[in-house]
Amino acid sequence: MDKNKLLTGSRSSASASTLSCFEQFNVQKWAPLCLEKCIPDGFMFLVGVYSDSKKGAFADFRFGKERLFVQSMRPHTQSYGVGKTRGFGAIYALHKPQKSEDYDDDLLLKETAIYQALPDKHIKLVLADGEHRNALCVKKMFEQICHERGLQIFSLPDDLPKLYSVRFLKKSCGYFLHGRTYIVWALPIGIPDFMQAKINKGWIFCDMHCGIPAIIRADRESFNLCLDANDGQPLHEGSIVEGIYKLENNTLV
Numbered sequence: 001m002d003k004n005k006l007l008t009g010s011r012s013s014a015s016a017s018t019l020s021c022f023e024q025f026n027v028q029k030w031a032p033l034c035l036e037k038c039i040p041d042g043f044m045f046l047v048g049v050y051s052d053s054k055k056g057a058f059a060d061f062r063f064g065k066e067r068l069f070v071q072s073m074r075p076h077t078q079s080y081g082v083g084k085t086r087g088f089g090a091i092y093a094l095h096k097p098q099k100s101e102d103y104d105d106d107l108l109l110k111e112t113a114i115y116q117a118l119p120d121k122h123i124k125l126v127l128a129d130g131e132h133r134n135a136l137c138v139k140k141m142f143e144q145i146c147h148e149r150g151l152q153i154f155s156l157p158d159d160l161p162k163l164y165s166v167r168f169l170k171k172s173c174g175y176f177l178h179g180r181t182y183i184v185w186a187l188p189i190g191i192p193d194f195m196q197a198k199i200n201k202g203w204i205f206c207d208m209h210c211g212i213p214a215i216i217r218a219d220r221e222s223f224n225l226c227l228d229a230n231d232g233q234p235l236h237e238g239s240i241v242e243g244i245y246k247l248e249n250n251t252l253v
Contacts, residue, residue, distance in 0.1 A: 006030050009124035017129065018049045018066040019113050027121045033060065034117060038073040041119045042148065044126055044141075046071040046091060046212050048109030058087065069109060071212070076177055089177060091210040093132065097244045101180060114141070114211045132211025133245075133252040135160040138185045142204045145213060152190035152199060160250060161185035163208060164223040173220070175212045183208040186223055191215065208252070 007023035014020065039045050050059055050067040059067035072086040089105040093112040114127035126144070131137035138161050146153050167181040176182055186205035193200055201218035227247065245252040 004028070006123055007125065008118065008122040011125040011128065013113060013125065013128060017111060018063055018068060019047060019111055019129065021063045021066075022047055022061065022068055023123075023125075030123070031121050033070060034121065036072075037070055039071075039117045040073070041117055043073065044114050044116045044145075044213055045073070046112055046114055046210055048091070048093065048107075048112035048210075051108050051110040069107065071175075073174075076172065090180065090182070091175075091207070091212065093130075093210045095244075096209075103180075109210075112210055114213075127211045132185075132206065132208070135185065135250040138206060138211070139187070141206070141211075141213060142187055145204060145215070146189060149215075150192060151202075151204065151215070152192070153204075154188040154190055154201070159187070161187050161205075162225060163227040164205070165226050166205075166221050166223050168221055170220055173216050174214050175207070176214055183226060184223075188218070189215070191217060 004026040005023075006025040006027055006029075012020065012023055037045070046069075048069045050069055060070045061068040071091075072088075074084055074086040076086055076089065078085055087105070088107050089103045090101075091107045091109060091112070093109055096106070096108050111129045112132070113125060113129055114132065115123040116126050117123055126141050127137055142161065143153065145151070162185070164184055164186045165181060166176075166184055166186075168176055168178050170178070172178040184205040185208055186203050189202050189204045190199040191202040192198075202216060203218060203223060204213065204215050205223075206213040247253075
């Protein structure tokens with residue numbers, strides 16, 4: 001194995017994908033970008049291929065005609081009027097539903113993948129392109145996060161993540177911005193509070209449209225069920241993605 005190759009582990013993107021070009025980087029090329037994007041060790045982040053040529057002008061890398069985007073962990077807006085910002089709002093993979101909220105800083109990407117930053121400046125593939133629409137793949141990602149962070153999954157072993165609508169009314173939660181509505185895959189979890197010797201109820205969830213994950217206490221925001229992952233029916237009428245997706249074999253199509 002090439003120790004200088006960025007990607008480690010048994011999984012990789014399809015060789016024809018532009019994401020594969022990113023995975024072939026060496027760690028020396030990745031290290032300064034990882035620092036610039038404020039991606040801590042252990043965190044999961046998104047990389048994608050632009051479909052919007054105008055916004056692609058601000059891409060991190062270019063491979064021929066293709067432009068590549070790497071998610072930044074920086075804040076959305078300036079803190080105390082100073083500091084760099086991340087430069088984007090929501091991220092959509094493949095297409096953006098017409099009924100969704102529309103913001104000028106949203107990104108539409110034609111391929112996306114979720115990676116995890118490792119302590120040795122390598123990365124590993126967590127969700128390959130399109131796997132953020134598969135409940136089984138999302139559950140595996142949730143289980144990995146819970147194992148690494150000492151969280152307790154409160155659902156039954158065979159339960160899959162379900163689709164919820166959540167509007168962040170109190171404040172932002174990392175990638176998820178205050179005042180905006182998201183459709184998310186979610187599972188109930190327990191978040192240990194070692195100072196008070198108790199476990200708080202919470203959620204582990206990810207954006208249905210791109211797979212970026214997060215963790216939140218249950219008393220922070222309201223999660224409203226859109227669709228049971230086992231229903232096999234179109235999303236409920238009135239949903240912000242009404243008529244766009246339906247579930248087949250636990251996968252949104």
